[in-house]
Amino acid sequence: xxxxxxxxxxxxHVRQRRExxxxxxxxxxxxxxxxxxxxxxxxxxxxEQIGVRKTALYxxxxxxxxxxxxxxxxxxxxxxxxxxxxxxxxxxxxRLGYVIRExxxxxxxxxxxxxxxxxxxxxSTERQAEIIATRDRYExxxxxxxxxxxxxxxxxxxxxxxxxxxILGAINWIARWYRPEGAMHARELGTEFANHLLGxxxxx
Amino acid sequence: xxxxxxxxxxxxHVRQRRExxxxxxxxxxxxxxxxxxxxxxxxxxxxEQIGVRKTALYxxxxxxxxxxxxxxxxxxxxxxxxxxxxxxxxxxxxRLGYVIRExxxxxxxxxxxxxxxxxxxxxSTERQAEIIATRDRYExxxxxxxxxxxxxxxxxxxxxxxxxxxILGAINWIARWYRPEGAMHARELGTEFANHLLGxxxxx
DNA sequence: TCGAAGTTTGAACGCCTGTTCAAACAGGGT
DNA sequence: ACCCTGTTTGAACAGGCGTTCAAACTTCGA
Numbered sequence: 001x002x003x004x005x006x007x008x009x010x011x012x013h014v015r016q017r018r019e020x021x022x023x024x025x026x027x028x029x030x031x032x033x034x035x036x037x038x039x040x041x042x043x044x045x046x047x048e049q050i051g052v053r054k055t056a057l058y059x060x061x062x063x064x065x066x067x068x069x070x071x072x073x074x075x076x077x078x079x080x081x082x083x084x085x086x087x088x089x090x091x092x093x094x095r096l097g098y099v100i101r102e103x104x105x106x107x108x109x110x111x112x113x114x115x116x117x118x119x120x121x122x123x124s125t126e127r128q129a130e131i132i133a134t135r136d137r138y139e140x141x142x143x144x145x146x147x148x149x150x151x152x153x154x155x156x157x158x159x160x161x162x163x164x165x166x167i168l169g170a171i172n173w174i175a176r177w178y179r180p181e182g183a184m185h186a187r188e189l190g191t192e193f194a195n196h197l198l199g200x201x202x203x204x
Numbered sequence: 205x206x207x208x209x210x211x212x213x214x215x216x217h218v219r220q221r222r223e224x225x226x227x228x229x230x231x232x233x234x235x236x237x238x239x240x241x242x243x244x245x246x247x248x249x250x251x252e253q254i255g256v257r258k259t260a261l262y263x264x265x266x267x268x269x270x271x272x273x274x275x276x277x278x279x280x281x282x283x284x285x286x287x288x289x290x291x292x293x294x295x296x297x298x299r300l301g302y303v304i305r306e307x308x309x310x311x312x313x314x315x316x317x318x319x320x321x322x323x324x325x326x327x328s329t330e331r332q333a334e335i336i337a338t339r340d341r342y343e344x345x346x347x348x349x350x351x352x353x354x355x356x357x358x359x360x361x362x363x364x365x366x367x368x369x370x371i372l373g374a375i376n377w378i379a380r381w382y383r384p385e386g387a388m389h390a391r392e393l394g395t396e397f398a399n400h401l402l403g404x405x406x407x408x
Numbered sequence: 409t410c411g412a413a414g415t416t417t418g419a420a421c422g423c424c425t426g427t428t429c430a431a432a433c434a435g436g437g438t
Numbered sequence: 439a440c441c442c443t444g445t446t447t448g449a450a451c452a453g454g455c456g457t458t459c460a461a462a463c464t465t466c467g468a
Binding site for chain 1: 454455456457458459465466
Binding site: 036037039040093096119121122146149154155156158159161162163165166167168169170171172173174176177184189192193195196197198199200201202 | 360400
C-alpha cells in the first residue's frame with residue numbers, strides 16, 4: 001500500500017520539523033534564562049529570537065514552566081553523560097579534570113545548557129522534586145569522585161561536599177559573565193579552570 | 205530655649221527609629237533576593253517578614269528597585285572595606301586568603317549581603333552603570349592582587365582575570381545553597397574555601 | 409486544484425504585583 | 439485633653455505578561 005508509505009513519510013517529515021522547532025525554542029529559552037533569569041524572560045523574548053509570535057510557542061509546549069523544565073532535563077542529561085564518560089578514565093585527577101573541562105564546554109556552548117544554574121523554585125513541586133533528585137545524584141557522583149581522589153592519595157584531605165560546591169560554583173557562575181561574543185575562548189577557559197581548581201593558585 | 209532642645213531630641217529619636225526600620229527592610233529584602241531572586245520576590249514577601257503591609261515600605265523607599273539598589277550599595281561597600289583591610293597584610297597569599305574568608309563571612313552573615321550575586325539588570329540604566337563601575341573596581345583590585353602574587357612568585361602564572369572569576373564564582377554561588385539553619389558553619393566554610401582556592405585539590 | 413493536517417496569528421481575558429492615595433492611627437510634647 | 443508629626447493601612451488603579459481561542463494561513467499529498 002503506497003498510501004500508508006507516503007503518509008508515514010509525511011508524518012515523519014512533520015515530526016522532524018516539529019522537533020527541530022522545539023529545539024530552537026529550547027535553545028532560545030536556555031540562552032535567555034541563563035543570561036537574564038527565568039522571571040525576567042518573557043515569552044515574547046523567546047519567541048522574538050526565533051522570529052515568531054509568542055502564541056506559536058503553545059503549539060510546542062503547554063506553558064512557560066514546561067519550557068524551563070525541558071531546559072533543566074536537557075542540560076542535566078548532558079552533564080550526567082559527561083560524568084559517565086569521565087568514569088572511564090584512570091585516575092581521580094584525570095576524571096575530575098575531564099569533568100571540569102567538559103562542564104565548562106557545555107555551559108559555554110550555544111546549544112548546551114548551564115545545568116544547575118537554572119532557577120529551580122520556579123518549577124512545580126513535583127517537577128522540582130525530580131530535578132533536584134537528578135541534580136543531587138550528579139553532585140553525589142562528583143563528591144564520590146573527590147573522595148576517591150582523597151583515598152587514593154591524589155587529593156588533600158578536604159571536605160568533599162565543600163570541594164564540590166567550590167567547583168560547581170566557579171563553573172556555574174560562568175553563565176553570569178560569559179558571552180559568546182567575548183574575547184575568552186571556551187577551550188582555554190576549561191583548561192584554565194581545571195588547572196586552578198585542581199592545582200590551586202599557590203606555587204608548588 | 206528648651207523647645208529647640210526637646211524638638212531636636214524628638215527628631216533624633218524619630219530619625220533613629222526610621223533608620224532602624226530601613227535596615228530591617230533592607231535585610232529582609234537582601235535575604236529574600238539572595239534566596240529567591242529579585243523578580244521572584246514580591247513586596248508582600250518583604251513586608252510580611254517584618255510584620256507590616258507592603259504599602260508601609262513606601263514610606264522608606266520610593267520603589268522596589270530602590271530597595272535593590274540599596275542592597276547593592278550596602279553589600280558592595282562592605283566588600284570593598286574587606287579589600288581595603290586586606291591590603292594592610294604582607295604577602296599576596298595572606299591578602300587573598302583574608303579576602304576569601306571575609307567574603308564568605310559576609311555572604312553567609314544574616315546582616316551582610318551577597319555582594320555580586322544580586323541581579324544587576326533589574327536596575328535602571330544609570331544605577332546599573334554606577335553599580336557595575338563599583339563592582340568592576342572591586343574585581344580589578346582582586347585581579348591586581350593576584351597579579352602581584354604571580355609577580356612575587358607566590359602564585360603560578362595564571363590569567364588573573366580567569367582566576368578572579370573562579371574565586372568570585374565559587375564564593376557567590378554560596379548564596380544559592382547556603383542556609384543559616386544548615387549544618388555548615390560560616391567560619392570553617394571560609395577557611396575551607398580559602399584553602400581550596402589557594403592551594404587547590406592536588407597533594408603537593 | 410482541492411482538501412486536510414499542521415502551524416501561526418491577533419485579539420482578548422485574567423491574574424499578579426508594583427504603585428498611588430486618602431483616610432485612620434500612634435505617640436509624645438504642650 | 440489636644441495637636442502635630444510620623445507611620446500604617448485598605449481600597450483601588452494600572453501595566454505587564456502568561457494564557458486561551460477561534461480564525462487565517464501554509465504545506466503537501468491526492
